[in-house]
Amino acid sequence: MISFNHDTANNQLTIRFNGRLDTLSCPDIQSAINDKFSKIRKEGKQDGPKVVFNMQEVTFISSSFIRICLTTFHGCGKGNFAILNCDPFLKKTFKIAGLDDLLTVS
Amino acid sequence: MTEQLYGKADELLEKAVFAAAEFQQLDQQQTDRIVENIFRAGFNNRVRLAKMAQEETGIGIWQHKVIKNSVATLLVYENIKNEKTVGVISDDELTGIMEIAQPLGPIFAVTPVTNPTSTVMFKILICMKTRNPILISSHRGAAKSCTETARICYEAALEAGAPEDCIQMIPAGSREFTQMVMAHPKIALILATGGTGLVKAAYSSGNPAIGVGPGNVPVFIDVSADIPFAVSNIILSKSFDNGTICASEQSVVVEQGIASQVRDEFIRQQCYFLSPEEIRLVGKFAIMVDTGTMNPFIVGQSAQVIAEKCGFSVPAGTKILLAELDGVGKEFPLSSEVLAPVLAFYPAKDYNEAIKLCIDLNYLGGIGHSAGIYANDEKRIVEFSTLMNAGRIVVNTPTSQGAVGGIFNRLPPSLTLGCGTGGKNITTENITARHLINIQRVCRRQPNEKFLSIDHTKFLDESLDAGFFLMEYHKNH
Numbered sequence: 120m121i122s123f124n125h126d127t128a129n130n131q132l133t134i135r136f137n138g139r140l141d142t143l144s145c146p147d148i149q150s151a152i153n154d155k156f157s158k159i160r161k162e163g164k165q166d167g168p169k170v171v172f173n174m175q176e177v178t179f180i181s182s183s184f185i186r187i188c189l190t191t192f193h194g195c196g197k198g199n200f201a202i203l204n205c206d207p208f209l210k211k212t213f214k215i216a217g218l219d220d221l222l223t224v225s
Numbered sequence: 226m227t228e229q230l231y232g233k234a235d236e237l238l239e240k241a242v243f244a245a246a247e248f249q250q251l252d253q254q255q256t257d258r259i260v261e262n263i264f265r266a267g268f269n270n271r272v273r274l275a276k277m278a279q280e281e282t283g284i285g286i287w288q289h290k291v292i293k294n295s296v297a298t299l300l301v302y303e304n305i306k307n308e309k310t311v312g313v314i315s316d317d318e319l320t321g322i323m324e325i326a327q328p329l330g331p332i333f334a335v336t337p338v339t340n341p342t343s344t345v346m347f348k349i350l351i352c353m354k355t356r357n358p359i360l361i362s363s364h365r366g367a368a369k370s371c372t373e374t375a376r377i378c379y380e381a382a383l384e385a386g387a388p389e390d391c392i393q394m395i396p397a398g399s400r401e402f403t404q405m406v407m408a409h410p411k412i413a414l415i416l417a418t419g420g421t422g423l424v425k426a427a428y429s430s431g432n433p434a435i436g437v438g439p440g441n442v443p444v445f446i447d448v449s450a451d452i453p454f455a456v457s458n459i460i461l462s463k464s465f466d467n468g469t470i471c472a473s474e475q476s477v478v479v480e481q482g483i484a485s486q487v488r489d490e491f492i493r494q495q496c497y498f499l500s501p502e503e504i505r506l507v508g509k510f511a512i513m514v515d516t517g518t519m520n521p522f523i524v525g526q527s528a529q530v531i532a533e534k535c536g537f538s539v540p541a542g543t544k545i546l547l548a549e550l551d552g553v554g555k556e557f558p559l560s561s562e563v564l565a566p567v568l569a570f571y572p573a574k575d576y577n578e579a580i581k582l583c584i585d586l587n588y589l590g591g592i593g594h595s596a597g598i599y600a601n602d603e604k605r606i607v608e609f610s611t612l613m614n615a616g617r618i619v620v621n622t623p624t625s626q627g628a629v630g631g632i633f634n635r636l637p638p639s640l641t642l643g644c645g646t647g648g649k650n651i652t653t654e655n656i657t658a659r660h661l662i663n664i665q666r667v668c669r670r671q672p673n674e675k676f677l678s679i680d681h682t683k684f685l686d687e688s689l690d691a692g693f694f695l696m697e698y699h700k701n702h
Contacts, residue, residue, distance in 0.1 A: 179250050180247070182247045182389050183389060186243065215249055217242050
């Protein structure tokens with residue numbers, strides 16, 4: 120459901136999701152992301168990483184996942200967070216959620 | 226304070242928009258499962274919610290509210306369950322036009338004190354069927370029962386896989402906050418059922434609205450009618466939930482020739498004709514002199530309670546109070562809408578006078594709503610219908626149950642009845658799920674050969690008139 124790849128050289132954390140990111144799975148996703156952030160903060164002397172959500176294998180997102188996107192965006196700041204590889208249906212979902220202007224979604 | 230309210234409104238709408246984003250990913254089957262679960266939960270709680278609504282509001286009769294809850298769930302569900310509301314809903318090879326249904330987005334629903342739990346369930350069902358999140362603002366007098374209704378529906382929706390926050394209640398009590406949410410840019414549509422002021426506020430908000438206001442329903446009993454049948458149906462309708470349905474009869478109009486027969490029949494069926502002094506007392510109580518509006522304390526009270534409040538008594542078991550009036554308008558308060566078992570009664574000189582009275586009554590605050598006729602003369606039914614400005618002309622049927630639809634006719638069952646432009650509404654239809662979707666039309670190329678075959682340079686020639694082009698257009702090649 121979720122895998123991490125931290126490119127320490129560029130301080131970029133890519134999080135790859137797959138399947139249905141529904142209301143039931145989102146609490147686990149959120150805590151996995153939080154754990155990863157804590158670990159990076161503990162390990163590194165760097166600023167917080169740039170974050171990329173790779174959505175290539177995602178088929179459905181719930182409103183809880185949209186909230187995770189928003190929380191992550193607020194944590195990273197503008198320019199440090201992107202949502203990539205959405206299929207057209209997911210792209211539209213972010214549009215309807217009104218996040219398309221705020222977040223980088225492609 | 227205002228900033229705090231804005232913040233609260235933004236928070237509610239953000240949740241609703243996120244729910245909308247999730248909702249639009251659901252397919253027809255998933256959507257239908259949610260609707261069925263809500264129907265079952267709402268229907269299974271119909272008695273408890275009806276009792277709760279009656280206790281909280283002090284309006285109407287709980288047993289009748291059970292029927293309203295049943296209409297709002299069972300009949301509405303049966304009406305919409307097979308309707309296509311997701312994705313491709315039609316594809317006409319002949320015209321080359323395919324229709325695709327899209328949800329609207331967050332819907333702001335206002336519900337009245339007269340039909341509280343039933344309207345909440347009805348609006349939730351049609352919103353969920355169309356994948357639109359709903360924010361409900363109930364009348365403050367019915368906030369507890371409406372909140373409980375919404376809670377039951379929401380839990381059932383979640384259980385069937387609906388998005389979080391797809392059903393939200395707006396905290397009751399602040400008019401400023403309600404108007405703020407109503408005008409919020411993230412609201413897709415307002416679905417307002419209530420008084421004139423509320424409907425006006427909805428249409429003035431800047432957001433699209435389906436606002437449905439008051440009625441003042443005249444009923445004409447023609448000489449061709451079955452009088453005992455007509456009277457018993459009118460009583461069934463006007464005493465239903467103590468007259469709280471806006472489509473209930475407000476005036477009965479008859480020709481002089483059958484007036485005494487109709488009068489006797491009402492008396493035989495346990496109705497009470499008020500004396501002139503009692504008419505004055507009830508009129509004073511029913512319609513507030515300073516504003517000319519209906520007194521909320523008369524709404525949904527029984528005939529006996531109304532009589533007591535006016536300082537006189539009526540026989541036990543009296544179903545309806547009838548007031549024989551000479552005219553229509555401000556000087557005759559009971560010619561206006563009264564959502565209680567009080568009926569105006571008009572014997573008219575002849576058929577034409579009777580119809581003219583019906584027109585006056587129809588235009589006294591109830592334009593576009595509903596009208597009723599009891600007749601077995603088809604010509605008169607059509608003539609009456611043509612002359613009324615009403616979205617529904619209910620024939621040989623109690624108007625409360627008839628206009629709501631689904632019980633005595635094939636109108637779509639609805640607790641929100643459009644009143645057309647006369648009532649400052651956008652439609653005369655019974656509002657249902659199909660009003661809550663955006664329909665996209667995919668138009669495949671199907672050239673109009675008749676138009677394309679005209680030499681288009683000829684359009685530039687001012688000497689050629691419409692007759693020439695009609696000939697060209699219809700010419701056989």
